Amino acid sequence: MNPQQAHELVRAVFGDRVHAEVTGFPGGNLSLTVTGSRHSATVDGHPDTGWAYTIDPAEDDGFTGHDQAAGTLEEALRDIHERLAG
Template sequence: MSDEVVNTEGVSNAQSAREAVRRVLGEVHTEITEFPAGNVAVTVSSDRHSATIDGHPDTGYGWTVDPGEDDGFTGHDELAPTLDDALKAVRAAFAAGPA
């Protein structure tokens, strides 16, 4: 998994997010929703873990690893200034231990 930064000018936030997921996490199941204001909701899952990341390039990203089924959307305790930073933190959490 690479820490390379890629220029994504002229690319939609959803496209940029999908490229970032592949670059940082590799091939994981990914669902991305882009909203009219440009914010994205990203869900990624591996064999043992899942994570949700929500945010916008201008305001940062909140993320949660292995959210509980009964949590609903209660916000994120973890914050990162960039999507790459959030994905790197998710990668570290996925590698840290069993579900």
Template structure:
């Protein structure tokens, strides 16, 4: 999955109401920072190994890990959809 494909998937799940910053890494991992009007989320992962995500991460959570996991990026995005679109 490319960063552009990830952006397209975010748009497909959320429409235009969510701001997404997508960073791709040489190994194929992606990192997404998503911002809604009142909430934010981070999603990190790779299509082959799965996706981990956190909604409303604290400033000190930086790189300490995520509290939720999903097999696909779409599954992760749909799991956080309700919170980000409040």
């Protein structure tokens, strides 16, 4: 998965309701920040090893890790969407 594909997946899950920033790294890892009007989420991972994410991370969380995990980026984004909609 490349950054453009990740952007397309965010749009497929959230539509135009969020802004996504995607950073790709040489090893294939991606880092995403998904920001809506009231909430945000960060997602980090690789298609081969899975995705970790945090919804509404605190400013002082830094690089302490994520509290949720998913096998695919789509699974992570759909869970984020569900939690924010609920």
